[in-house]
Every structure is written in structure tokens, then in C-alpha cells.
Amino acid sequence: MTNDPYFIDFPGRIKAIQAEMAIDRVDVYLGSRLRTLSWTTDAFCPWRSYIVIPAEGLPTAFTFVIDAARVADESWLDNDHVLGFAPMGGQDQITAISDFIKKHLKGGKGVVGVEAGMSNYLPEGNLTYYEYKAFEAELSDAKLVNALDIVDRLAVIKDTGTINRFRKAGEMADAGHVAVLEAIKNGGFKKYTETEIAGIAAMGMRAVGSVWEWSFTGGNEIASGYRTGLMGGACTPPTERKLQAGEPLMVDLHSTFRLALGDHTHNYLLAPATPRQRWHANNFVDLVSLCLKTYKAGMTPSTLADEMMVFCEEREFAEYMVPGFEHGIGMLGDEWRIGRNDGPFPYWTNPDHVYEPNEMLICAIQYACPEENIGFRYENAILITPNGCETMSKYPLAIEEIS
Secondary structure (H helix, E strand, C coil): CCCCCCCCCHHHHHHHHHHHHHHHCCCEEEECCHHHHHHHHCCCCCCCEEEEEECCCCCEEEEEHHHHHHHHHHCCCCHHHEEEECCCCCCCHHHHHHHHHHCCCECCEEEEEECCCCCCCCCCCCCCHHHHHHHHHHCCCEEEEECCHHHHHHHCECCHHHHHHHHHHHHHHHHHHHHHHHHHCCCHHHHCEHHHHHHHHHHHHHCCCCCCCCCCCCCCEEEEHHHHHCCCCCCCCCCCCECCCCCEEEEEEEEEECCEEEEEEEEEEECCCCHHHHHHHHHHHHHHHHHHHHCCCCCCHHHHHHHHHHHHHHCCCHHHECCCCEEECCCCCCCCCCCCCCCCCCCCCCCCCCCCCCEEEEEEEEEEEHHHCEEEEEEEEEEEECCEEEECCCCCCCEEEEC
16 A cells, blocks of 8 residues: 555456356456546557456556657556557557467457447547457457446446545646636736636646646637537537626536546636626526535436436426536546446447446536526536535636636
8 A cells, every 4th residue: 555645546447347257257348438548557558459357467657659668658557558659561550469379268269348439538449440340350250349337347436546636636637727717807807818718727737736727629619609500519628709898707617637537617707797697697596506405325317317307397498507516526537428328329328327325427517598698507516425425626616707
């Protein structure tokens, strides 16, 4: 053991995977998703990468040759267990990995678990059709089965080191918000574009150790004016649009600490604000507050959404709501589905998934009134507890009017 609060027992994770492999009668596991690489190697693998986990012993990661040395340096695995592939004879990823897998199969026969499926999240990393067919041809004496649920069911409940990493990432997102507020207050917002606000936030987070603005939907997502009210606007990369008085401003920040992801959105009204804008803002703040008070072990996405929509209807703003209130989160690459692949729609969140203690997700709420050019977003990583939840970002919940 170690006194490092961010310690994760990665060898233990591999043994847990191997135990599940034995139950599922999988002889070799071929991981290809970014979430799997993060969860098993503790290194960022931005190039096409794979990890081969035998029934016993250490796994071996394969990544593009130009990045192999860096991945080995950052991972808990040694240089002999992080290998590079390249477009040269016998060194391409299909050939190199297939030859490696055969060494762990008796006579080339056995069951190889792969990660196949679909996602609305672009860089998921499921095997492509070509990859699947190529591995199937190279491993002709073996049987390929879909085994991605092995990692997913192990990764749902977070260990202490992972939780502490998320807490630290949340602190880093808060530092970005402090930097933005300092820049825009007292009329300072009039000097900046959305892109410049994104840069100010990034500098604030980098100053306290964040290594990447991780979102694949635009890094730090900044929207002002009518862009805040784009219905369902869950992707707002910053533009060169100038911040203007009388408009809303949405600041959605994404920090990264040791593969844990900070995600927090704060909203403003740039003075002068109208009574109608304040009405929208009060609706949103009250909804977020209620939502955070409602999360706890034993709830499900569907029951939580039903309760929130009743509140929205009572306050007469349900028409402005996207009727979903969370998405999944884990180590880098694990950004969308909550729980396992066990719902009525394959590879989507099961709406009846029951939250458990030490499960994590993103409380994600979108309020959009496009006809009035206003909208708000709230995102914050939360830890489910027996009787509630803990937010990773501690930035105060409010929509300030900035003079």
C-alpha cells in the first residue's frame, strides 16, 4: 500500500478482470476502448491503442509506435509490457497483436473477448468492422466474443484513489471559474470574446495543475447570448463572438487530474438583466438545488427525472427542459453511459439502473428557451452516497448578475 491519496491498485484491477474472465470463460481479453486503456494502464492513450490481458500475469498494451515510450513512462507497466505498432512488415497492429494473443492460446484455440458495440460518444474505441474481421481472420482457430461488460461492471463503483482524483479535478475546475469571474466583473466582460474566456479559464486551471481541457465537445465550452439557448445545445465550443451586456453567459469547464475529469458549469447574466431573465435564472437554480438534494443510493435515472419534471411543470417551465439529468463518468474515455449495458436500448443507460454508494456520474441539466435567446447548463461530477451525493466542484450554485 501507499500513503498517496490518489493511489489506485492497478495490478489488483487486472486480477479482478482475470477473475471475471474465468467466470465468463474468456481466455484472453482484447481491450480497445479508451476507457479500458485508462482504467488498466493509468496512462493517456490518444492514439489507437489496445491492451491484451491473458488469463494470468501482466497485461501488455499496444499503441502507435511514436507514443509507446511516453505511455510506458507514465504507466505502472514496464517497457516490456507497453509495445508499439507501426506500418511495417509484421509490425502492424493486427499482425503484432494477433501473434501475441496466439502465445496465450493453446494451439491458437480458445475464446478471445473483444470490445464491440456502439456509442453516441465518438472516441469510444469499440473495434471497427475492419478490425473485428481482420482479428477474426488472423485468429481463425479462436472464437471472438463480445466481453466489454467485464470492464464496465468492475468500473461502476469507484475506489478511494479514483474518488480523490475526481475531488482534485473538481478543485481545478473551480480555479478556472475564479479566473473567469475576476476577468469579467466590473464590466470586464466587455473586452472579451467567448474564445478568450475559454483561454482565461484554461490558464486558471493549468496554474493549479490541470493537464488538459478534456471535453471532446470543444474543450472548455463557452456560450453567450442566443447561443446559450440553442435547444439541446450540449456542445458549445467557444466562438469569436463578443460578450455583450444584457445577455447570459455559460461557462462549462473541463479539468483533468491523473485521468480523472473535472466538469463544472457556471452561468451568469451580464447586466442589465431583465425580470424575465431573472425568472429563468431562479427556475434553473432552484431546479439544480432540488436535483442535487434528490440524488442518493437507491434512486434511478427514471425516478429522478420524473420527480424533477413534476417540479418543472409546477413552476411552469417544463417546456424549456431537456428531460435528462445526468450522464456517466469515469476515468478518461468513460464519459457517457451510466452503469452497464443492461437496459432496454443496447449500449445506452438503463433508465432503471439503481444508483449505488460510491458510484459516480455527472449531474447534467440543460435549460433552453431559444425564442428568448437564453439558456443555462449545469454539470458537476457527483459521488453517490447512501443518503445523498457529494459534488466534486464546490463552486457556489448561483447565477450572478455581473455589472
